[in-house]
Amino acid sequence: MSAVSEPTFLIDIELQRGTFRRKVGIRSDRRVLALVGESGAGKSSVLLAIAGLVTPQRGRIAIAGRTLFDAERGIDVPVHQRRIGYVFQDVRLFPHLDVRHNLLYGFHGAAREQPRFDLAAIVELLGIGALLRRRIAGLSGGEMQRVAIGRALLSQPRILLLDEPLSALDMGRRDELLPYLQRVRDETALPMIYVSHLPDEVRRIADEVHTVG
Secondary structure (H helix, E strand, C coil): CCCCCCCCEEEEEEEEECCEEEEEEEEECCCEEEEECCCCCCHHHHHHHHHCCCCCCEEEEEECCEEEEECCCCEECCHHHCCEEEECCCCCCCCCCEHHHHHHHCCCHHHHCCCCCCHHHHHHHHCCHHHCCCEHHHCCHHHHHHHHHHHHHHCCCCEEEEECCCCCCCHHHHHHHHHHHHHHHHHHCCCEEEECCCHHHHHHHCCEEEECC
């Protein structure tokens, strides 16, 4: 009798941060999920738990066949070993470095060993070749997010988490950046979780939608 294979995403956890408590149950074989819900519902907390930056009270997280957290079995993979590419709402780039050096910041340590993504390929994917020598302060919001996505990919992640990456942009900039996000989705083939409160983004990016809250 063959073993039952696990889904791509298995997230069954209970989170508590101060007085906030949330149970989250997600089981899916799709590759790109969106998390939606009201502000404060816990969407970002789920991403932080996957990344290892928040520890669930109990439960299990397994993605693409790797168990990242299992309270019963005492498994809690260290942050630096989870191989998570994380794109925050606020881009968190280094203002004293140019674009090229911001990108290369992700390409260090274990990321240099048998890299799946190299600098030239990521620069072409995101259309940022003309920006490489520019300082972060001179970039538009959409350009900064493309650099942040590139840095995340150059860390050689096994999973990509995007926490409302377009929320700080106006509608024109969002429309400009969405095709790049679609290219990342299609050409990297990484499991992705995308947090957004905008239905159009969700519809254009995700294979499946889960409500938190």
